[in-house]
Amino acid sequence: MKKVSILLVIVVLLLASLACQTIMGGGGSNSSSNNSGGSNPTQDSGGGNNPTGSSTYPMPDDASNVMSIAGTTNFQTKLSLDDAMNFYRDQLGKTGYTERTALTVTSSSTFSMVFDGDASGKAMVIQGVDLGNGLTNIAISLQGV
Numbered sequence: 001m002k003k004v005s006i007l008l009v010i011v012v013l014l015l016a017s018l019a020c021q022t023i024m025g026g027g028g029s030n031s032s033s034n035n036s037g038g039s040n041p042t043q044d045s046g047g048g049n050n051p052t053g054s055s056t057y058p059m060p061d062d063a064s065n066v067m068s069i070a071g072t073t074n075f076q077t078k079l080s081l082d083d084a085m086n087f088y089r090d091q092l093g094k095t096g097y098t099e100r101t102a103l104t105v106t107s108s109s110t111f112s113m114v115f116d117g118d119a120s121g122k123a124m125v126i127q128g129v130d131l132g133n134g135l136t137n138i139a140i141s142l143q144g145v
Helices: 002-023 081-094
Strands: 064-069 072-077 110-116 123-132 135-143
Touching: 081 110, 081 123, 081 135
Parallel strands: none
Antiparallel strands: 064 072, 072 135, 110 123, 123 135
């Protein structure tokens, strides 16, 4: 029953992310291609489909089951929720992103974080769900938050 609930939460998070992206005008072609900054980890984060298992978002070395579709990347890692949050604080902080701590939400089995600093002007939203069995699911997207 717990796995069904977790999968339901993941699906709801992904659908909400895609809905927000659609409402805010994401998912289309990127008219501003100012990627000359060098430290932008989301250089190809437009709305194109990329189900090949690669992503331009930073991911831990053990990322598995990577799926990138419509600007949202989803994967699993063996990092705990706390370790995943610390990974993104560290990685994104190094490239000039700042966390909107007022929007950071955590529980015993989920987290949601928002970072500003992307060249597109959109916020990077990172959501994690503890899948049990030592796996955490991470979903990352750019949204007009």
